Amino acid sequence: MKSEKYLEILYQISEIGFPSNYFLKHRMKYKTILSLTISIFLLSFNILSSQETNKALITLKKINEIMLQNYFDQTYGGIDWKKAVKETSDKISKEKDGSTAYKHIKDLLKKLKHSHLAFNPPAKYREMKKEKVILDYGSQKQLPFDYAIHDDKLLIISIDKKSDAYAQGLRLGMSISKIGKVNVEDLISKRKQYGDFMPYLNRFPNEKMSLQGIDYQSNLFHIKFNLNAYKGQLSDFGNIKGYPLSFNSKNITDDIGYVKFNIFLFAPVFKVIKAIKSFRNHKGIIIDLRNNPGGIGMLACAIAKEFCAEKYSLGTQNTTAKNDMSEMKFPVLPQQRPIKSIIVILINRSSASTSELMAMGMQENKSAIIVGEKSLGQALPSVILKLDDGSIFQYPVGDLKSFLGKTLEGNGVIPDYEVPLDPKLLATKNIDSQIQKAITIINNIK
Numbered sequence: 238m239k240s241e242k243y244l245e246i247l248y249q250i251s252e253i254g255f256p257s258n259y260f261l262k263h264r265m266k267y268k269t270i271l272s273l274t275i276s277i278f279l280l281s282f283n284i285l286s287s288q289e290t291n292k293a294l295i296t297l298k299k300i301n302e303i304m305l306q307n308y309f310d311q312t313y314g315g316i317d318w319k320k321a322v323k324e325t326s327d328k329i330s331k332e333k334d335g336s337t338a339y340k341h342i343k344d345l346l347k348k349l350k351h352s353h354l355a356f357n358p359p360a361k362y363r364e365m366k367k368e369k370v371i372l373d374y375g376s377q378k379q380l381p382f383d384y385a386i387h388d389d390k391l392l393i394i395s396i397d398k399k400s401d402a403y404a405q406g407l408r409l410g411m412s413i414s415k416i417g418k419v420n421v422e423d424l425i426s427k428r429k430q431y432g433d434f435m436p437y438l439n440r441f442p443n444e445k446m447s448l449q450g451i452d453y454q455s456n457l458f459h460i461k462f463n464l465n466a467y468k469g470q471l472s473d474f475g476n477i478k479g480y481p482l483s484f485n486s487k488n489i490t491d492d493i494g495y496v497k498f499n500i501f502l503f504a505p506v507f508k509v510i511k512a513i514k515s516f517r518n519h520k521g522i523i524i525d526l527r528n529n530p531g532g533i534g535m536l537a538c539a540i541a542k543e544f545c546a547e548k549y550s551l552g553t554q555n556t557t558a559k560n561d562m563s564e565m566k567f568p569v570l571p572q573q574r575p576i577k578s579i580i581v582i583l584i585n586r587s588s589a590s591t592s593e594l595m596a597m598g599m600q601e602n603k604s605a606i607i608v609g610e611k612s613l614g615q616a617l618p619s620v621i622l623k624l625d626d627g628s629i630f631q632y633p634v635g636d637l638k639s640f641l642g643k644t645l646e647g648n649g650v651i652p653d654y655e656v657p658l659d660p661k662l663l664a665t666k667n668i669d670s671q672i673q674k675a676i677t678i679i680n681n682i683k
Contacts, residue, residue, distance in 0.1 A: 292359075292626050293329050293338035297322070300342065300356070300630055309556035309617070309635045314349055321345055339628070351633055352615035352646060353590070359627040377467035377481055378441050382407065385527060386586045387658055389422045390414050390450060394658065394669055402462040407448065410664025411458060415449040417441075439467070439481050453660040472502045486512035489523065489672070493679055494578075497525035501532025501591040506539060513543050513576065521579040521679030523672065527609060531590025534567060534618055541569045541595060544576050544604055551598025552645075554618050554635030565618075565635065567594060569602075579682055580605040581675040584650060589613040594637060597650045601640045606678055607652040609671045614649030654678065 301322050313321075325345045332338040339358035346354050381400030384391040390412040396403055414421050416438070424437070447461045470482045483499035486508070494516030498505040509524075516522050524540070537551055551567040582596050582605045593616045599605035617633035624630055637645050654674055662668040 290329060290332055290335070290338050293332075293335065293342065294326060296339070296358075296624055296626050296628055297326060297329060297342055297345075299624055300346075303622070303630070303632060307556075307558050307620070307632065307634055309558055309633050310349075310351070311557040311559075314351075316348055321348060351617060353617040353619035353631060353633045355629075355631045357629040376440065377471070377479065378439055378464040379467045379469070380438055381462075381464075383528070384413070385658055386425060387412060387660070389425055391416075391421055392658055392660060392663070394663060400462070400465075402446075402460070405460050405462040406458065407460050407462065408452070408664060409667060410453045410660040410662075411450060412452075412660060413448050413450040415447075417443070417447050421450075453664040470504060472500075472504050484508045486515075488519075489676060492520040493523065493676060494519045494521070495523045495525065495672075497527075499529055501529070501534075501536040503533075503536070506536045509540055510543060513540070516578060517576050519578050521581065521675075521682075522576070523581050523583065523675045523679075524605075525583045525672075526588045526592040526596060527583050527585040527671070528587045529589075529592040530587070531592050531594075531616075534591050534594060537591050537595035537598070538567050538569050541599055541604065542572060544578075544580055544599075545569045545571050546575045547571055549598075549602045549604075550640050551594050552637055552639045554637055556635045558634070567598065569598070569604075579679050581678055582607050583671050583675060584609045584612045584652060585671075586610055586613060588650070589615045590617075593645050593650050594639075597639045597643065597645060600650065600653065601643075606654070606675075607650060608654045608656055608675050608678065609652050610655065610657065611651055612649040614645065614647050616645035 304318070322345070325341050328341045329338045332341070336358075342358070343356050346356055381397040381402040382393050383395040385394050386392070393407065393409055393411045393413070396407060396409060416424075419437075441464060444464055445461055446464050447459070449457070449459045451457055467481055471479045472482050473479065480500060480502070482502070482505050484497070484505045486494065486496040489495045494512070496509055496512045496516075498509050513522060513524075534554075541551060548571050549569050551569060553567070554565040556564075580599065582599065584592065584596050584607060588596065588609075589612065593612045593614070596605070596607050596612065600607045616637045618635045618637060619631050619633045621629065621631045639645060656671050656674045659668075659670045662670055662673075
């Protein structure tokens with residue numbers, strides 16, 4: 238009935254501007270032609286809608302095959318997986334909108350509540366209108382500051398004094414509550430498997446960044462500054478494309494070395510190992526894994542081995558999937574000349590995955606002292622695939638347990654010394670309380 242009503246309205250609209258005697262003479266013929274035209278249009282629309290729905294169904298089928306073969310938890314957390322897939326398939330079959338069809342796949346995976354389990358549909362369906370925060374991305378930018386999550390804000394812990402941000406008044410100890418039009422609290426609440434939203438900051442969509450928040454005395458600030466294009470090294474690994482690499486090493490004191498890097502990929506880890514070896518004769522070495530989302534698990538072993546005199550394991554990856562990956566260890570092999578410096582590892586709420594594996598493994602084996610804040614607790618080894626329709630699917634292939642059998646997922650790493658950051662110390666004395674604690678620990682060990 239509704240379609241007939243809409244057709245009649247179209248006929249009436251179409252008659253506007255034509256002589257009445259024209260339609261009296263040709264009305265039936267005209268209505269037949271218009272009906273046929275509209276029918277062809279609707280048929281074409283339905284065919285296109287059906288094609289988009291079929292793509293989503295094919296993708297769901299492929300994801301289900303992968304999950305049945307390789308997903309580490311074949312109990313699916315107590316969910317009736319077969320039933321859930323069937324219900325999702327039925328929902329997709331009824332959809333005419335591609336975006337909504339693909340969203341049903343995302344909703345299915347969310348039921349499992351595991352980290353490192355993510356699905357991004359083909360590019361044209363990725364911005365869902367119902368999402369609370371939609372982030373636009375631009376070209377790579379040179380971010381002039383480093384941060385830590387503190388009281389649901391971004392606390393500035395370092396800044397490039399040559400940057401426009403510094404010239405415009407951005408200082409250590411300031412807490413950012415809003416970036417452009419996006420609330421930081423929303424960004425934090427929507428963090429996904431890596432517990433990190435640096436891609437948004439590094440690829441801010443505009444050439445000028447706007448930050449709002451408070452300083453350590455609770456004074457409001459609103460600062461706008463220019464962003465420069467990124468000129469550093471980018472790294473690709475698998476489906477991780479163009480990831481900006483960050484590395485820093487220096488002597489904090491004459492007898493204490495410091496190294497910080499932002500991801501466990503080959504290029505930065507090679508630099509880390511070189512820096513560590515240059516600190517061989519130092520009393521202590523601080524390895525800063527704050528904000529490090531992880532990366533390749535075995536590269537944690539490559540760093541840990543530099544301090545190893547006797548073989549041990551950082552942990553074990555276990556799975557109940559029926560494949561060849563039922564168990565995999567992360568061995569740390571002894572060196573002929575292991576570095577004997579005191580090792581302190583810094584972690585925070587954005588240290589995840591491989592960072593957690595390395596921190597807990599070295600902590601349990603008495604190879605390092607851990608300082609900072611409890612880590613994120615997202616530490617499932619995973620695989621990232623690009624599917625035939627262009628969608629990206631990441632799924633965990635194992636449950637990571639520490640050397641002593643502790644589960645990292647959902648628990649994180651508890652520091653030996655839990656030390657919060659102090660905005661006032663940062664602002665007034667340029668003191669990072671977590672780094673300062675690491676220095677004190679090293680100096681106090683005889």
